[in-house]
Amino acid sequence: MAKTPLLRLSGVTRTYHDGTTDIHVLAGADLEIAPGEVVALVGPSGAGKSTLLHLAGLLERVQGGEVELEGVATSRLNDRRRTKMRRRQIGYVYQFHNLLPEFSALENVAMPLIIAGSSLPVSKARAAELLDLMGLADRVKHRPGALSGGEQQRVAIARAMANAPRMILADEPTGNLDPATSNTVFQALAKLIREQGSGGIIATHNYDLARKADRVVTLVDGRILPHDLSVQSV
Numbered sequence: 383m384a385k386t387p388l389l390r391l392s393g394v395t396r397t398y399h400d401g402t403t404d405i406h407v408l409a410g411a412d413l414e415i416a417p418g419e420v421v422a423l424v425g426p427s428g429a430g431k432s433t434l435l436h437l438a439g440l441l442e443r444v445q446g447g448e449v450e451l452e453g454v455a456t457s458r459l460n461d462r463r464r465t466k467m468r469r470r471q472i473g474y475v476y477q478f479h480n481l482l483p484e485f486s487a488l489e490n491v492a493m494p495l496i497i498a499g500s501s502l503p504v505s506k507a508r509a510a511e512l513l514d515l516m517g518l519a520d521r522v523k524h525r526p527g528a529l530s531g532g533e534q535q536r537v538a539i540a541r542a543m544a545n546a547p548r549m550i551l552a553d554e555p556t557g558n559l560d561p562a563t564s565n566t567v568f569q570a571l572a573k574l575i576r577e578q579g580s581g582g583i584i585a586t587h588n589y590d591l592a593r594k595a596d597r598v599v600t601l602v603d604g605r606i607l608p609h610d611l612s613v614q615s616v
């Protein structure tokens with residue numbers, strides 16, 4: 383029997399009302415992520431990638447359909463339960479990173495661990511390890527304001543990985559990085575996801591990186607379709 387997917391989206395819908403018109407951003411999106419699987423989500427700007435990740439990450443509720451995390455349906459759970467699941471099971475890298483400005487890089491990454499109950503030394507050691515992996519060993523004491531955009535983004539990735547979440551949802555995590563750093567960071571992220579037996583969805587406009595995922599999908603008219611990188615480009 384097939385293993386329960388880490389994440390299953392089935393028939394997910396999301397419509398925005400724009401004055402008098404309805405925009406059906408998601409119109410029955412289906413997607414399953416298996417343990418150890420890294421899926422790249424590509425598609426033009428406005429296709430609904432961030433919307434899909436928000437719903438999968440329990441940051442917003444679906445209007446129709448279901449989001450199951452490790453076999454548990456989430457759409458009807460109360461906010462408290464959803465927040466708990468999100469904290470324990472999901473690592474989220476926002477499209478526009480939101481680090482805490484008054485804390486150092488190390489403290490930002492250690493924060494989710496401390497909140498989850500790890501001791502300060504353990505949290506800081508794990509944070510240092512993750513920052514090292516992201517090539518930021520010499521930036522641990524810097525506050526976000528003293529880091530470049532790309533460095534901040536790498537701190538945000540390390541933070542999302544801190545609790546070894548079952549699902550990583552990353553919204554253009556390499557958007558601000560130069561090609562070489564993009565490649566290193568993407569590979570490090572994919573490696574961590576696979577090693578932990580977690581699952582990942584990485585939204586990206588970068589097809590060279592998307593190729594390194596196990597599978598590439600796109601959004602067309604609000605639905606998820608497999609994407610063949612060899613025949614099309616955006």
Ligand SMILES: Nc1ncnc2c1ncn2[C@@H]1O[C@H](COP(=O)(O)OP(=O)(O)OP(=O)(O)O)[C@@H](O)[C@H]1O
Nearest residue numbers: 398399400405407426427428429430431432433434
């Ligand atoms: N709160 C909102 N109210 C109204 N429309 C919205 C809202 N959020 C998103 N949209 C619209 O939904 C569509 C999908 O947006 P989304 O941010 O998911 O796209 P995306 O694929 O992530 O694009 P990008 O590649 O530019 O990040 C867009 O047309 C956007 O204008």
Ligand SMILES: [Mg+2]
Nearest residue numbers: 431432477553
């Ligand atoms: Mg987006």
